[in-house]
Amino acid sequence: MTKNLRVKSSKLVDETYRISFKFNGTTYYGFKGDTLASALLANNIHLVGRSFKYHRPRGIMTAGSEEPNAIVQLHNGTSRTEPNVRATEIEIYEGLVATSQNCWPSVKFDIGGINNFLSPLLPAGFYYKTFMWPASFWEKYEYFIRKSAGLGKSPDVPDPDIYEHKYIHCDVLVIGAGISGIIAAKTAAKNGFKTLLVEEKSYLGGSTIYQYSEFFKINNQNSASWLEKEINEIKKIENLEIKTRTSVAAFHGYNFLLARENLTDHLPLEQRENKTRQRLLKIRAKKVITATGSIERPLIFDNNDRPGILLSSAIKKYADLFGVACGEKNILFTNNDSVYETAISLIQKGIKVQAIIDNREEIDSKLIKETEKNNIKIYKGYTIVDTFGYKRINSVSIMKLSKDGQKVIGSKENISCDSLGISGGWTPAVHLFTQSGGKLKFRDDDQVFIPNTYPSNQISIGSCNGDFTLDEILINTPKLLKEFLNIKKTEYENIEIYSAFNKSKRNIWLLPSNKIVGKTKSFVDFQNDATAKDIKLALREGFRSIEHVKRYTTTGMGTDQGKLGNMHALGIISETASSKMGELGTTTFRPPYTPLTFGTIVGRNVGKYFDIIRKTPIHEWHVENKAEFENVGQWKRAWYYPQNDENMHEAVQRESKAARDSAGILDASTLGKIDIQGTDASEFLNRVYTNAWSKLEIGKCRYGLMLNEDGMVYDDGVTTRLDENHYIMTTTTGGAATVLGKLEDYLQTEWPELDVYLTSVTDHYATISVCGPNSKKIIQKVIPEIDLSDKDFPHMSFKNSKIGKVKCRVMRISFTGEQSYEINIQANYAKSVWENCMEAGKEFNITPYGTETMHLLRAEKGFIIAGQDTDATMTPIDLQMDWIVSKKKFDFIGKRSLYRSDTIREDRKQLVGLITDNPEEILEEGAQIVADMNKTPIEMLGHVTSSYFSPNLKKSIALGVVKGGKNMMGQKLIIPMEKKQINVTVTDPVFLDKENKRLNA
Amino acid sequence: MFLINCPFCGEREQSEFKAGGEAHIVRPKQPTELSDDQWAEYLFMRKNIKGIQFERWNHIHGCRKWFNMVRDTSNDEIKAVYKMGEKPPVK
Structure with missing residues (x-):
């Protein structure tokens, strides 16, 4: 089977640099510059995978990121494995290992292929219809559905690669480095704009860079040679940055774009160590120029999916750019002039063109005349009605089209071949434009959607704007650029252009056949196996909206998002339902344009960098004393301190007993602390808490409950009056940030007249809570100068004091129901004060306890935890805490809601x-x-x-x-x-x- | 993602901000005098219009100041930003 189908050295492929790679266990050779697809084709391999639903043999169809069929698994079974990689995009490197997906035991003999013969039993909506009943069987069905769903295998070991994120700001971003993108980037950069040009491929120049034909000329040179000079010039411009292998994934509002820059995927594995694999670029551009080109349309006819059937433009590209023939007996099938460009390229390279089938009747085209000069038979006004060959196309049946194009007439003729190139014209790649919020309009002349209104400072140029021919691009692009960049003149004013392309096209969305639609397999979505028949069935069953038909038939829902066939689906719906294309609209194009790896999305935010970790200043002590930790928001809190072989229950029982019998110590540093100052501080507290604060004496503490305006409990905590106009408020650990935010909101927006200043001091002070019958004795030892007598320092009061030379605040407050003191001290002294307490408490068996014991102790006392015993539906009355709701106060946040008909x-x-x-x-x-x-x-x-x-x-x-x-x-x-x-x-x-x-x- | 011109700091990424719902809803001065329906009007009812909308925003990861924004919700165009207490510069 293996043959060498290299025809001529090309500039992209370096024939002096041979590379070996493995595909499905066999070693093959390619050259540096090859994609996996071009290397396989050079080895005469078309069969690459099996289709999703019917397991039909499928081959390489395209030469770009729009590929629906040739998706492979790389390095299966290793940590670097990646599923659903497009063979048309991956550049080969020494040691590449690729395998086919969705087939078992092998791509050549696939058990699932039986689905192809069962296909009459697998119509659109098969899963919805079949697995509905009996409902109790769902769990059994699910097992099999999950097994058969999905294409590749996801890796099951950690990704060894490094990914990163990078912000880029530029004046002008140009997406796509085809001929129009190059012109735009050069014009922008030369006019002083800081410009970034991104291109998804490894080379610049798009499809023009291999257009050496004499039929496309600029200033009397062939267009490729002209463009090469332009490229050499732009590489020298200083304020122009060029990034290849960089694919824009998303175009969001306000010109914010995400792009993936591939840095190592083309390198042998051993050269990737310690290098960043991919970078997610977060680009904010003042102006965006979209030059994403267009995607060739397939044609929709019976059995249009066999290996060996490619887009005509792909056959041209493999020949011109990679020096690879897709077959030795090529047939081309078209409704427009594009395939003649392919034919001329193939003829020049000595690749045989068997025949050309053209939907159109007689057309006056220079390209056709040139083709005919080479004695190639052109069937004008014909269509293909069927193809043959299971694992590789071997012949086609053709028939004459009726005048109206609605049916076929005359008799069938068979022509043999080993490759078929199809062209249904071109579809502008408007995906990014519509992602940004742009609205499309439908151009009836050639049946394409093109950009209409722009939501931000951007334009589309070139073929993604509907300018498909060389002369249109070179005349319209400079005009658009002048206006968009507000410049007087470009270098492209008096340029001479020669393009032999005739724009006429005979657009028939679903080509007629001698069979009824129900008996044909005319694929519209190749990856998801959606056929014209499925779409017609969906319409018969009452689906009308394009979005519904999409979901029911799964058209456009594969990893390629239907880049090839979506237009045909629309066309068939429009024809069948007699609605206008423009009114039908398109389905929504969603980011990413091509799939992104999870690694790229998360960047460096993995493992311990996944989220911020907050630790108290006493954290190290807890670690040294073998605490188990629990996550409370971003905080790590000591949960319990197991001794010997204690489990959690045993440790908590011991800790809580010790706290009530003698003394316990808790690190309460995570509690939110807000410093409140200002002449209206008391009034402010009156308004935000349910109870009264004006009469709280300096040096006293009070528990407060905070409600939302709807009357529901929001947070709670103890607030202490430090001075006439100075309070310190504590909040729950998890609520600290939102409480501060809410208080700021009221201060800034509702009560700007109040003289109050809020400062978060959560991280500045550590809080050590010592409780139990012996707590007083321990605190006395730690702070000898303080008077702790009940008369001088009763429950719910506060004193300033000092430990050595360090100021501290001591509050006598309790969350356990025991006599309890809290020392608040500057965070950097906290660990030593904690150790002082442990030392002083030794004789009293002072026992460190964690959050679990804290929860138990407060529950014994019936104290609530806001967020555990409350949710957003509990009023203070519901909590049996009527005592804390002031009846006298004129107003506080949530007061009015406490006597709504529902809350009473x-x-x-x-x-x-x-x-x-x-x-x-x-x-x-x-x-x-x-x-x-x-x-x-x-x-x-x-x-x-x-x-x-x-x-x-x-x-x-x-x-x-x-x-x-x-x-x-x-x-x-x-x-x-x-x-x-x-x-x-x-x-x-x-x-x-x-x-x-x-x-x- | 919006680029928001904070009236205090200048142009910043949307990720630095928090949206705070409809603007110019004044908290009643005497809630106790309101009927349940009137209170519910203040508490729950929001316009959520397609078109020009007046909104509150907070530069939460910046200056922490609240301010107002006029935004066309149909195309996300920010028409204006202005400080709390100021009159909207556009209608």
Whole structure:
């Protein structure tokens, strides 16, 4: 089978540099400059993969990023494996290993190929229709569907490569380095604009760079030679940066674009170590010039998907640029002049053109005349009705088209071939333009969508703007540039252009056949196996919107997003439903233009750099003392400190007992701290908390509850009056940033007249909380000069003091219900003060405890945790905290909402305590609470919000929210679990020391 | 992604900002005198129009100042930015 189909050395391929690579286990050779596709074609390999649904053999179809079929897995089974790589884009390197996808056991013999024969049973919407019933079977179906879904295999080991992100700012961004992009970049840069030119391929010049034909001339030279000189010139311009192998993925509003720059994918693996593989460029451009070119359209006829069928432009490119013949007996099939450019190139290189089938009748075209001079048979007014050959095309059947193009007439004729080039004209690549919010218009003459209105400072030029021929590009581009860049003149004013291209085209979206549509397989979306028949079926079944037809038939939903066939899908819908193309519109083009790797998207934000990690100044001590940590927002908080072989439960039981029996110590540094100053500070607190603050004495602390304007509890914490106009507010750990934001919002927007200044000091002060009956003695040892007598320093008060020479603030406040002191000290002294406390507390068995014990201790006391026992539906009344809501205050945030008809309902969910009948039974947080198991449907009354085994009470305790719970004290309820029902009794949420004896002891 | 001209700092990336909903909704001076319906009007009802919309924005990762923006929601064009308390420069 293997043959050498190299025809002539070309400038892109370096024939002195041979490269070996493996495809499906066999070693092949190519040259430096080859893509995997060109190297395979040179080895006469067309069959590359199997189609998604029917597992039909598929070959290379294109020579660019629009490729639907030739997608392969690279380096399968290694850490560098990558699925769904387009063989037409990957440049070969020594050691490249590629395998076919979606086939088993091999691409040549694929068991799934049976689907092709079962295809009458697999219509559009097959999955939706078949796997609907019985509903209980879904889990069984899912296993098989998941197995057959997807094409390549995703890697299952970490990616060894490095990726990064880079911001780029420029005056002008030019996307695409074809002839119009080169002209634009040169014009912009020479007029003083800082310009960036990006090109997805490894070389500049687009399709003009290999247009050596005498039929396309600029200033009397062939267009390739003219463009080469331009390229050499732009490489010397200083304020022009050129990036090749860089593909723009997304074009967002305000000229913000994302591009992927490929740095190492063309290098042998051993040369990639310690290099950045890909860079995500975040480009902000003052002006954007889109010159993304156009994509050749296929033609839609029966069996138009066989290996060996390529776009005509791809055959030309492989011959001209890579020096590769796609076959030895080529047939070309067209509705426009493009294939004659291909034919002339092939003739020049000595590649045989068997015949040309042209939809059009007699056309006056110089290109056709030149082709005919070479004795090539042209079938004018003909169409292909079928093709043959399973793993490679071997012949086509042709028939004469009727005058109106609606049917075929006469008799069939067969022509043999080993390659077929098809051209249905060109589709402007408007993907990026529409992503940016641009609106298209439909040009009836040649049936294309072109840019109409621009949402930002940008233009489209060249063939992506509908200028397909050399003369149109060279006349229109300078005009557009002059206006867009606001310049008087370009270098391209008096240029002489010769283009032999005749623009006439006979557009037939679905070519007629001698068979009925239902009996044909005319592929519209090659990757997803959507045929013209599927689209017609969808229309018959009532789908009208193009977006619905797309999803039902999966047209355009592959990794190529239907770059080839979407227009035909629209055309077939338009014809079948008799609606106008322009009114039908297109489906939405979404980023990325071509698939991006996850690595590129995340850049360096992986592993420990995934998110910010906040550590308290005492963190190292916790690590040294073997704490387990829990994440609270971005904070790492000590969770519990297991000793010996203790599990969490055992450690927490020990810690909480010690805290109540003698002394416990907690690192509370993560609590949010906001410094509040100004002459209106008291008034401000009055307005943001539910309780009154004006009368709080200097040196006293008060607990406050903060509501949203809708009356729901938002955050809580203790605020201390440090001075007449100076407070320090504490917030929950997770709420710190949002509370500050909310307070700032009110200050700046609602109450700008208030003289109040807010400063976040969370990171500036560390907070060490010592609690328990012996806490006073320990604090006294650490701060000998402070008077801790209950009379002088009662619960809820504050004192300034010093430890050595360092100022500190001591608050007597408690979240555990024990006598408790909090030392607030400048963060950099915190660890040593903590160690002082540990040393001083040694004789009292001072026990460090973590967040879990903290939660248990506060639950014993019935203290809520905002965010755990509350969600955004709990008012203070629901929490049985009526005592904290001032009746006297004229207003505070959320006050009016507390007596809306909904918030005064008696049957709202209210916070209660829950005691299990079996004191050993610990409830699951989140478990549902019901009263009557026999009622159907069972009424859900609420759920458990906090649950622990209390070592101090020697029983299980829980908090929960229950509808109308306030009036259910003593009532029995049920917690239904998967395998049992747990009986509980509703109680007051305070389980321990209701009289606050311990606090004031 | 927008490029927003913060009235205090100048042009910055949208990622530095936080959107804060409809602008020029004044908190009632005497909420207690409002009916449930009137309070609900203030609390919940937002226009969410397609077209010219007045919005609040906060330069949260910058100067932390709140300001107002006039934006055409149909094409995301920012017509103007202005400080809190100022009258909108466009109608």
